Amino acid sequence: MGSVERIRNVAKRVAKWHRAGYQMIVVPSAMSGETNRLLALAKEVDGNPSPRELDMIASTGEQVSVGLLVIALQAEGVDAVSFCGWQVPIKTDTAYTKARITHIDDRRVRAELAQRKVVVITGFQGVTEDGHITTLGRGGSDTQAVAVAAALKADECLIYTDVDAVYTTDPRVEPDARPLGSVTFEEMLEMASLGSKILQIRSVEFAGKYKVPTRVLTSFSDPMIPIAEEAKSGTLITFEEDENVEQAIISGIAFSRDEAKLSVRGVPDRPGIAYAILGPVAKANIDVDMIIQNVGVGGTTDFSFTVHRNDMQRALDVLKNEVQPVIHAGEVTGDAKVAKVSAVGIGMRSHVGVAALMFETLSKEGINIQMISTSEIKISVVIEDKYMELAVRALHRAFELDKESA
């Protein structure tokens, strides 16, 4: 939620649904910039603040939002009540700053809904078994919304974002990108994990785990848009493949510039070497994405993997201090000038030739592929980051995503 004006618009929209007879639970985010402001304040006090206290501080952004939204709803004549995570309660584990929801008690919320109240719940936060405040990490409000929808067995979870739908790719990169009326959960999961920033990956995982029909739609439409129209807008994430409908082979092209590649050269080629390299990296809590091991010469091998760009320096330090001396490896290098581009589609399962078309397309554009990774429904490549937009546009055209119902 941005300004007070935005909050009033959210209230108008919720009031419209409420008056039409829907039971509504709303999970607003913090006001724009608020979470960043709070985290910056904490880091100003100390560069390495306690995660527990960070959560104590950061969770207040959403607490202000829920109070303001209830006040705005009451000004619309709608009976409403706000709850913090601990008041619901939304129970989480103790992983401060990136906690996971373990249980949601729905009794208090149901009691308020039964009284015809709109219930407004803080996003992004919960409470541990021992009564400590936790936050769910960035995008936690989306995750909270889906989790609450799952716990309350809601008919649908509407996620209002700053885009009006999930697109075949980012329209800022490819103007011919088209909005998708629906995507499968698996496709959305790949898109999210591949850097499409519409939904946080954990919210998609939650939607999938509990089969919550989740719709991504714009928060910028007129709040008084007719419900019949709004209910069909945006992109619905679905869970059952309709076998009668012809599936598109590829639904979208995802990409991410938040990548960095690390390489360890001249590694002795013996069993256990991958663990010797990645064990210390994992222990440092650095997520590793793609992993490649090439055969080298003279009994040695080259080992490469990718991490989030923000983690590159830490990963390099781990490799140089804890890995290199132990396994007697050669050179250790890091490269932040890489990007990942992926073709995603549920239809890929039953079609060969997707990889071939992808590699051919990139080859024609003179783009060198540094790493390749595949899953059932996606193919990802790591390339030099300056070619990222070119690759996205070329693949979008090659897979005919610009054409209606490809």
Next chain:
Amino acid sequence: MGSVERIRNVAKRVAKWHRAGYQMIVVPSAMSGETNRLLALAKEVDGNPSPRELDMIASTGEQVSVGLLVIALQAEGVDAVSFCGWQVPIKTDTAYTKARITHIDDRRVRAELAQRKVVVITGFQGVTEDGHITTLGRGGSDTQAVAVAAALKADECLIYTDVDAVYTTDPRVEPDARPLGSVTFEEMLEMASLGSKILQIRSVEFAGKYKVPTRVLTSFSDPMIPIAEEAKSGTLITFEEDENVEQAIISGIAFSRDEAKLSVRGVPDRPGIAYAILGPVAKANIDVDMIIQNVGVGGTTDFSFTVHRNDMQRALDVLKNEVQPVIHAGEVTGDAKVAKVSAVGIGMRSHVGVAALMFETLSKEGINIQMISTSEIKISVVIEDKYMELAVRALHRAFELDKESA
């Protein structure tokens, strides 16, 4: 607490006490201006916001403070943990925006203290039996500190403020005002209720009820001031009158400009009339301070009382709409150009002549007394507000408060 720099100073001061072996519980206030910012935000959404939601919003200011202070303490190498009111828990009644503490559970705090941790608790807030967040109203952090000190049976409650002591009167009005090494609880209560803004009156009531030795001292001193010196600085609020010590007759001159006088003239002089006038005022939740009824002429009387200046218009409306038509009174008037000046002193109990000296002094300065009210240890007068400073200075001199140990 003001800036990040101030927070670091608070942490240095607390760390010093902690290292000296003291078990420390800290109740910081919100950062400067934060509570006002939050309340203004709520009022921007709606002019008449729900008190429950106001508390939801306003309580976040202190929550940010406790997190920041713990981070600063940890940076000082001190083990510390923060708690919100609901985490302690500090139980209150359901009077949102001005809740009263009903019970403090000390187990969680004691467990942390036993582990040599500094415990940092939000001021200004608690939780109802049903798990709703409440705030204690303005100055609630002081009250919280005293209440926690009472619940934990602390040796002393130190209240760090922006003044270095309780003075015989406000030094901005009378440059010869002197700091008091100690005042009795009763005197402090009168000073607080009479507009001395050093401590919120409810924190003094709490200190008195639970006999918590409470010291008012400055937060602007060097945080590394030796403990032996700091522990004797400021003003100690005491609970036992030491009969061997010669009590000053008058300890201080208090004053308040936040006053307004309301008068109802031509009131039928019959039993029940005071209730007929003040009942509706009380029902409108307006606090009445001084009350005076003068004998009038022809079977009627004039009735006057004072309220907080902010409540004058509301009180006038109540009188005109609900009282005047019912009791057939004459003119109803309000006067916001009044001030209250009081002489306060435990020694007054055993000395006659205080009132006489007070009235004589004001008379010599040509100041007309509009209303008089007395208690065991104070005499208050209402005068035209333009004479307030003059009255304070004249009384301060007349009672020889400028002289050491009067």
